[in-house]
Amino acid sequence: MSVTIKDVAKMAGVSVATVSRMLNGTTTVSTAAAEKIKQSIEDLGYSPNFLGRNLRRSETNIILAIIPAAEQSFYNEVLRGMQNTALKYNYDLLIGISNANYDTEKRLLSMLTNRVVDAAVILGSKLTGDELNSLGDRFPIALCCERVDGASVLTVTVDDENASFAAVQAVINKGHRRIGLVTVKAPVPSALSRKIGYINALERNNILLNEDYIFSGGYDYDNAQTAFSYFASLKEPPTAICCVSDMLAVGVIKAAITSGTEYGSKLSVVGFDNIPLAGLYTPGLATVEQPGFTLGKTVIEGLIKNKNNDRKENNYIKLPYKFIERESLKDF
Amino acid sequence: MSVTIKDVAKMAGVSVATVSRMLNGTTTVSTAAAEKIKQSIEDLGYSPNFLGRNLRRSETNIILAIIPAAEQSFYNEVLRGMQNTALKYNYDLLIGISNANYDTEKRLLSMLTNRVVDAAVILGSKLTGDELNSLGDRFPIALCCERVDGASVLTVTVDDENASFAAVQAVINKGHRRIGLVTVKAPVPSALSRKIGYINALERNNILLNEDYIFSGGYDYDNAQTAFSYFASLKEPPTAICCVSDMLAVGVIKAAITSGTEYGSKLSVVGFDNIPLAGLYTPGLATVEQPGFTLGKTVIEGLIKNKNNDRKENNYIKLPYKFIERESLKDF
DNA sequence: GTGAAAGCGCTAACAC
């Protein structure tokens, strides 16, 4: 049915080995042969079957990136960095969506054990540290953007704690002293680090931590609405609210505007991530920028290095952030 | 190095054929054998090498989705529909990002000729109709969300023309008569259809088409700013502006708000796509909803049917839309 | 119900 390397060899009057050599440039091939082979490939419309090649080489040169979802995030930049870097090392990057679902993530990761892909990087894993470690013993894997507690696999994230510290410090520098935090109830490591950064910044500035100023809920927009109502109902509501993600921050702003209250109109809001929407929103959202491209680049470089070395370096790399000032952060 | 089906067979005291049969359920295997095989698989931590299986079967059960980028769009819903449906037919969905770049798209599509994936669906192709047709002759491919002129491969999109008509009609129903259109200069088929829908709606309502009311530019946000300035500078500026995408619409709104003018504050704006951001923006963006999940579901069903049948049905399927009313569309 | 053996398409010794 399909045209194989054998057909090319026959037509060019050489052995399959010579065709293979020519295709892979492993050894020099006489120009005469090369010419005939090229012609035959052209005439036959041959293209190599990687299933054969991969089986023989037992590698596919494909890296799998697993993301929870493809929407509303800075992941596109991360993926661009990953793809760009992978290509430099002659790897293709393919993406699987886990929908933040344990079983789906497992199914995608089985591509590692099934040898469909050579390596994987997970952005926001649902697996436990132990599960990741045991997988990491056998295959090159890495975490990006979100660490997992107890996992000693290569991990690359932004420096969440200090980034959050910087954001809160920026708020304080604007004269705010009553500062709220919107975080998530789920034990998300990055959110926990950001909360610590928030607490540290208050302490450093001699502001007493007020537990009433910390709201924990779900990830979504509705929850942000609830958060706003909650803060607005306090006797001494915060004059600025920091959120552990831009999506949450946008939700708070929308709730504030929709409320039509003076409190809402004066409130400062700060996000985290600098998703594309942050600059587009009205008002523009002050936030912490994650170095998306560099996150992706760094994790792929480490991953490929690990793949080629016996001794894996399962470092935890924290990348620098940048605070982005926009209209949603006002002077007190 | 790695544990293979042979090891399992040896340990279980059966032939590799029996192990294979058990793994694939092709024939019944005696319970005694089954028990021993299961045990050996467990003990050895065996998992099948799909490279061998795929080579033998010459199929991989992987469908490749090619998207231009992973940000700010309704693609996530489309991908969810695709993944969900693919899984039902025992296919995995993997995603490649083309960055709207011809060469990158080509490289990804070479996974088809290299037998790395069984089929592909392209969301926003940079290839010509002829190129797609010749590829489509040899492999199951499909287009989703965006058609390509001259391509007679399976294509699934929303009914752009009528959807746009409906959006403009909704604007007219609010009493507007001076209605602008922001579209793109590039010859994007869906944008052209949407423009036709706009023109038809005006005609149907006996509104004279005014070429000054049609602004063509780039895709991005900056361009939307330019569009707003342009319209604002007209002697008789439009009271409502329809855009061929939500991103453009959001840009226009942002420009309108930022302008601080009375014109800006009264202007109605309508988008297209209903990206997640549309409902989140302030004001909420009136727009046309694309049936993301269904688009994805439909294209995968057609693709798999084509893969299994000799006679391919390269239909062009147009799915129904829904107009979503939100605050950005006001009474005139 | 099971085993032996061929072979999917390719690469990599090995010999010349």
Place this chain on the structure above:
DNA sequence: GTGTTAGCGCTTTCAC
């Protein structure tokens, strides 16, 4: 510089 051949891990006839 080139051909012969073994074999990557698996499925699937074909016997029994």
